[in-house]
Every structure is written in C-alpha cells, then in structure tokens.
Amino acid sequence: MTGDSGVCMNRQKDKPAVLVSACLLGFPCRYDGKSKLNEEVAAMSEKYELVPVCPECLGGLPTPRSPSELKDGRAITSDGEDRTEQFVNGANETLKIALKRGCLVAVMKERSPSCGSGIIHNGRFDGGLTEGWGVAAALLRSSGIWVIGESSISKLKKDH
Template structure:
C-alpha cells in the first residue's frame, strides 16, 4: 500500500490560518493511520508562516494576505517542500484541504477577500499535480479510496 500525503489540518492539527484544525472524521483515514500510511503536512507552516496568521488568497499569481502582505515566497517554499516529501516517500496520492491557497484542489478564494470562491488550484496542489501526484480534496474521499484500491 502506498503512503498518502494529507493536509495536517484535516487530521485535526491546529495549523490553519485561524489557529484551528478541521479534522476529517472518516473510517478510511483511521485505517490509514493504523497502517502508518499517512504523511501529515502543512505547506504554509513548512514555508515559514506562523499559526495563526492573516488569511491569504491568490490574486494575479501572488498570494496576498487580507492586510496586503505578499506571502508568495512562503507559499511557494511550502509547495516545493511538499513535492520533495512526496518524492522522498514515493507518494503518488494527496488529500488536501479544499479552497486553501496552498491546498485547494477544485476551488480557491477569488483574491478579493470577500468570501467568493472560484474554480482553481492552490500552489501546492498545482505543483503536485504537475509532477504526477494525484490530488484529491476532502470532498473527494470516495474517489481517493477507489484510486488506492
């Protein structure tokens, strides 16, 4: 069985911008944990950002906080570290937090900090996909379970 990269926040680790986790309670995740198949990772923390931190959104190929700070460098570093970790552990599948500017698989916020979502991918999700790692959001658990079967 292959290891799976999973967003730390989906495992309940309080690493989200607001200092919380968003644990995904799913029997398959518990089974993977028992089998030691999960590699937990937060690209934003790995990129050097604190917890909590100002919310950030992608705008014009940059990641900008709601206070106007450009955190693109940290987000790109976190994405590169995620890819290195996947390559190091031969990880071919990732379960990442939807709508995050790092991990969003299908949607991200539109960059206006108004709460509007658009179709798009976060920096980490995009880099992993470009390098042949299949990325799923928490809303796609059945598809991930099937892909791993």
C-alpha cells in the same frame, strides 16, 4: 506484545503512503490556529500510511497568521502583504516530502490557497470562490501526484 508490534510495523510498511493536509488530520495549523479535522480522512490510516504536511508552515509562516488568498498569481494576505515567496517555498518542501515518502496521491484541504484543488477562494476575501489550484496542490499535480479534495476520497477508495 513485541510480536504484535512487529506485525503492526510490517503492515504499516506495506501500506501505500498518502500525503494529507495536516489540518485535516487535526493539526492546529490553520491561519486561525485551529484544525479542520475530518474523521473520514483520519480513518484512512487503516488502509494507508498518512503523511501530514502543512505547506504554509513548511514555507515558514507562523500560526496563527493572517489569511491569504491568491490574486493575479500572488499570495496576498487580508492585510495586503505579499506571501508568495513563503507559499512557493512551502510548496517545494511539500513536494520534496511527497517524493521522499513515495506518495502517489495527496488528499488536500479544499478551497485553500495552498492546498485547494480545482476551486479556491477568489482573492477578494468575500467568501467567493473561483476555479484554480492552491500553490502546493498545483505543484504536486504538475509533478504527477493525484491531488483530490477531502470530499472526494471515495474516488480513492474505489480506484486504489
């Protein structure tokens, strides 16, 4: 048993670390207190060391919380409160974890105002989408980390 554990630990150490939005791994950290478990993303643990992060939680926001969307560069809740400071703090903490754990790739929840990559909600809380990046995803990307959404993990399987 001890030997098996040792082998597993060694193999774990050899796996590349990939940052992942915690809600995709089943953590109930979404604004509504639910998760968004994605089995395909969770199964990546066979090949990668998955590092779960929730930028909004890392920024000090509670769960559950009012949903936010990005508007004119600010993170605003559906009640009209400005949460930009918490979003920026959470993004900075997320980057610190990514760098500390040596993550070159991040698999982030699509359309989120923190984690979205390329397309996010439009700031009107009407379900509409627009081009843009979530606050944490944008910071990771500008720091050289390859950020992809959960529907694009086949790219990762192909290239890494």
